[in-house]
Amino acid sequence: QVHLVQSGAEVKKPGASVKVSCKASGHTSPAFGISWVRQAPGQGLEWMGWIGTYSDKTNFAQKFQGRLTMTIDTSTTTAYMELRSLRSDDTAVYYCARGRAVAERYTLDVWGQGTTVTVSS
Amino acid sequence: DIQMTQSPSSLSASVGDRVTITCRASQSINVFLNWYQQKPGEAPALLIYASSSLPSGVPSRFSGTGSGTDFTLTISSLQPEDFATYYCQQTFSTPTFGPGTKVDI
Numbered sequence: 001q002v003h004l005v006q007s008g009a010e011v012k013k014p015g016a017s018v019k020v021s022c023k024a025s026g027h028t029s030p031a032f033g034i035s036w037v038r039q040a041p042g043q044g045l046e047w048m049g050w051i052g053t054y055s056d057k058t059n060f061a062q063k064f065q066g067r068l069t070m071t072i073d074t075s076t077t078t079a080y081m082e083l084r085s086l087r088s089d090d091t092a093v094y095y096c097a098r099g100r101a102v103a104e105r106y107t108l109d110v111w112g113q114g115t116t117v118t119v120s121s
Numbered sequence: 122d123i124q125m126t127q128s129p130s131s132l133s134a135s136v137g138d139r140v141t142i143t144c145r146a147s148q149s150i151n152v153f154l155n156w157y158q159q160k161p162g163e164a165p166a167l168l169i170y171a172s173s174s175l176p177s178g179v180p181s182r183f184s185g186t187g188s189g190t191d192f193t194l195t196i197s198s199l200q201p202e203d204f205a206t207y208y209c210q211q212t213f214s215t216p217t218f219g220p221g222t223k224v225d226i
Binding site for chain 1: 157165217
């Protein structure tokens with residue numbers, strides 16, 4: 001059984017960057033990439049982007065192009081999400097989630113516990 | 122982007138009720154439609170994938186139907202642990218989620 005464990009809560013000032021980690025443990029293979037999804041307080045889910053297991057492919061939601069970087073360190077089975085130029089409306093819980101199968105990379109069957117990012121001056 | 126809508130946005134129901142939630146896509150998405158359940162303070166959990174398939178461990182009272190633009194999630198007999206928010210997600214193109222349907226007592 002795969003578990004995804006995310007790094008702890010962050011508080012950042014506007015204009016700063018945040019980097020969230022997501023470590024896979026348990027039976028970690030096969031894996032079909034990691035998506036990042038966020039949820040603003042009291043709001044719904046927003047898909048941000050996906051990175052392939054070997055960092056060979058990425059896909060981004062248009063609104064995050066140029067501001068979002070995703071990486072995977074296969075040696076430590078850890079995925080990272082960095083969001084730059086933070087604004088107050090980036091305040092949210094950020095989730096990593098695993099793709100279910102190679103043809104269902106965006107079907108998310110294992111989720112991390114979430115990381116709260118607060119952007120405030 | 123493909124836009125997803127859900128109805129109703131919220132509903133009140135009782136244990137044992139049959140509950141139906143609908144999801145509509147702004148263009149045809151074949152059967153590339155998933156449903157997730159999210160309880161307060163928890164991460165979402167995959168409930169149904171590819172419109173009608175249940176992952177292992179999901180109770181059979183949950184079912185999904187639909188193709189093209191119109192989809193339905195049905196809970197045949199609502200249980201106490203089913204009070205939650207339900208989201209649809211299309212994966213036909215760059216993924217998008219619906220706004221959610223909150224099911225409460």
